[in-house]
Amino acid sequence: MRLLWLVASVILLVGCFDDMSDLHEFENEVKSGVRPRVEPLPEITDFEHVAYRGSTSRSPFAMPVAEALQQQFVQQQDCLHPDPRRRKEPLEVFALDNLAMRGTLGDAGNLWALIQASDQTLHRITIDNHVGLYHGRVVAVAPTHIELLELIPDGAGCWKERTTMLQMVESVN
Numbered sequence: 330m331r332l333l334w335l336v337a338s339v340i341l342l343v344g345c346f347d348d349m350s351d352l353h354e355f356e357n358e359v360k361s362g363v364r365p366r367v368e369p370l371p372e373i374t375d376f377e378h379v380a381y382r383g384s385t386s387r388s389p390f391a392m393p394v395a396e397a398l399q400q401q402f403v404q405q406q407d408c409l410h411p412d413p414r415r416r417k418e419p420l421e422v423f424a425l426d427n428l429a430m431r432g433t434l435g436d437a438g439n440l441w442a443l444i445q446a447s448d449q450t451l452h453r454i455t456i457d458n459h460v461g462l463y464h465g466r467v468v469a470v471a472p473t474h475i476e477l478l479e480l481i482p483d484g485a486g487c488w489k490e491r492t493t494m495l496q497m498v499e500s501v502n
Contacts (some may be wrong), residue, residue: 392447408487411464411480420444420452420460425477428460429498433472440470444495465493473497 420428425445434441434453444460445451454460454475458467465477474496480488 392449409480409490410486410488415459418459419450420446420454420458421462422449422465423461425461425465425493425495428495430475430495431498433470440472441472442467442475444475460495461493463491468492 350464363463406499423446427491429445430442431445431451432443439455441453441455444454446452454467455470456467459465460467460475460477461479463479463481465479467475468478469476477493477495479491479493
């Protein structure tokens with residue numbers, strides 16, 4: 330039994346100290362066949378300074394002012410178009426995104442909406458008043474919004490009707 334243990338131990342120890350030259354040779358062969366590749370650095374472009382020439386544009390730091398649409402209408406017969414003789418109302422010089430609904434006044438039978446323009450003026454409007462650049466006529470006033478019927482030019486001399494809502498703005502405290 331001791332002899333068997335001794336033979337097994339000698340065989341295991343001989344296997345541990347085996348010649349590893351073939352392993353080193355294979356390792357060197359693999360290393361010589363592979364070249365490390367370094368990606369080239371990206372080309373750096375020169376910075377080109379562009380001078381600001383926004384003197385003809387509106388300053389982004391100034392409050393928006395009233396806008397104006399082209400008032401000369403090329404109208405065709407037998408199609409929908411706004412009345413060019415109708416007198417403009419104060420809120421028709423502002424785009425809808427420059428207006429904010431701030432509240433309502435009145436009772437259930439006669440409700441007025443309070444609209445704040447971008448120039449910080451407050452206006453009271455109700456049904457059949459006009460708002461916005463596209464001849465928006467107020468068709469309904471609700472406690473949370475107003476509904477507008479706008480006339481949008483189609484580019485061919487006629488106008489199309491579009492329903493738009495101006496909703497109440499959340500209060501900022």
